[in-house]
Amino acid sequence: MVIVFFDSTENFISSKSAGNTKINLLAQEFLSLKDKVYIIEFTNEACVSKEINGIKYIPYLYSRSLKKRIGNYLSTYRQLTKHSKEDVIIITSSIRITNIGFFIMAKFCSNIKLCYLFHEWHWAVNNSFINRFIGLCFDSLLGFLCNAILPISTFLFDKSIKFRKPIYKVPIVAKFPFFNIGIDVHKQYFIYCGHSNYRRVIDIVLLAFSKIDRNNVELILVLYGNQDNICKLNNLIHKNKIRRVRILQGLPDKELHSLYSGAIALLAPLDEKNIQDKARFSQKIAEYLSSGRPIITVNVGDISHYFTHLKNAYIADSFSPDSFAELMNLALNDPILSGEIGYNGYLLGRNNFSVESVVKGLRTFLSSI
The missing domain is CATH 3.40.50.2000 (Glycogen Phosphorylase B;)
Incomplete structure (x- = not known):
């Protein structure tokens, strides 16, 4: 063929x-x-x-x-x-x-x-x-x-x-090797990976992160796309003195996968009011699942067809900073539950994706x- x-x-x-x-x-x-x-x-x-x-x-x-x-x-x-x-x-x-x-x-x-x-x-x-x-x-x-x-x-x-x-x-x-290397308690972070044009989504992620309880936690934005947009976002973060946020680009797959598998949770925001988010299914979710770490997403589109809240994913009710911050804090404060959700998500991904x-x-x- x-x-x-x-x-x-x-x-x-x-x-x-x-x-x-x-x-x-x-x-x-x-x-x-x-x-x-x-x-x-x-x-x-x-x-x-x-x-x-x-x-x-x-x-x-x-x-x-x-x-x-x-x-x-x-x-x-x-x-x-x-x-x-x-x-x-x-x-x-x-x-x-x-x-x-x-x-x-x-x-x-x-x-x-x-x-x-x-x-x-x-x-x-x-x-x-x-x-x-x-x-x-x-x-x-x-x-x-x-x-x-x-x-x-x-x-x-x-x-x-x-x-x-x-x-x-x-x-x-996604490919489903099990490359979970575990959490380093001295390097706690959340990850969002996506296109630099998705400013609406990135803004929600930044606002949610600003509500996190602890000061030793970092947010890593792995972005690709228009370089001017990435520079503007970097300037905005520095101008508004948003602390503990890093932007990374052009990571080799092995390094990106290592970051995934060491994260507290992986962020996949979706907007329940956006017909495009109802129609498509984010490829990044499959990559996230293969790390064995939990995802935090919203009950939009095909999410409800595959995932169950607190079983194999953290699922927010709405696309809002408060909803995401609540689940980010839950993932941060209960590492045992996070590990179970991440592993169950891995099994779901291996069976379906x-x-x-x-x-x-x-x-x-x-x-x-």
């Missing part, structure tokens, strides 16, 4: 965004099952095709020229049709209007199947009217063009039923469409 992740990543080589992390985990697992894997990405900077850990990475310089875009699509089509004796599965989360032509072209090749990786409710992501309209069109119509739908959450699964196509839920994924089991089921599904 040939697996092609088409326009489903952004800055794949340099960025460790949640989306890139998930695609890389899926791609590596398909490779381990002896499938051929391509990642085809549109970039703003010219770079060459290369092989990355067995993945054939093909970048195309994004162009406003229709002629150039058609050339890219024809080049991609020719590469994929070389595998005429194998099933070619195109997995895309793209909402570029210019890609519709390529998707239609692919429909004319009998061995190519198009699957929509449905991981966001796009009309709720953008503020501009035109982008919201484009998002709405893709959310509502692209499924009819595909051979199968791969939603990330129950919310998006329900939205996919109208397409009357085969559906397979592809949730958050292990990339090995998810890809094994997904591969069986793809073989049947």
Whole structure:
């Protein structure tokens, strides 16, 4: 089988965004099952095709020229049709209007199947009217063009039923070694990991942390994304004299995992009033769970489908500093309970979000469409 992740990543080589992390985990697992894997990405900077850990990475310089875009699509089509004796599965989360032509072209090749990786409710992501309209069109119509739908959450699964196509839920994924190294009582800290653009979420985390009872506890923000936003946030923290907060960037996976496994708890705030948070399922939650440390989150979206408060997660009733601070203090003051919740969360993650089991089921599904 040939697996092609088409326009489903952004800055794949340099960025460790949640989306890139998930695609890389899926791609590596398909490779381990002896499938051929391509990642085809549109970039703003010219770079060459290369092989990355067995993945054939093909970048195309994004162009406003229709002629150039058609050339890219024809080049991609020719590469994929070389595998005429194998099933070619195109997995895309793209909402570029210019890609519709390529998707239609692919429909004319009998061995190519198009699957929509449905991981966001796009009309709720953008503020501009035109982008919201484009998002709405893709959310509502692209499924009819595909051979199968791969939603990330129950919310998006329900939205996919109208397409009357085969559906397979592809949730958050992680590798599940047990790398819990335990708590160092002299280095107590909470961790939030996310994109620097999520200022609304980061502000809630900072306000909640300011309500923590003890002075020897630290908050670590592991951020990626726009460097200007990170600098502004750093300046704000210093200007307002918010103590015991560190911002880290670009950590190697091993170091990040070590930080996870030494944390008091890992923070995953969700807003119950935000339709986007109801629709998507944060990839970071799977990574958090694999550390064996407890997560603190909010009862939004798929959280209630998997987690139980005080059994395998700390679950706040609302997206507010007070609700989060209450659970952060609980995790801090009862380390035995925290350890039990973290371990139960690890078991839940291993049973539901292990990339090995998810890809094994997904591969069986793809073989049947």
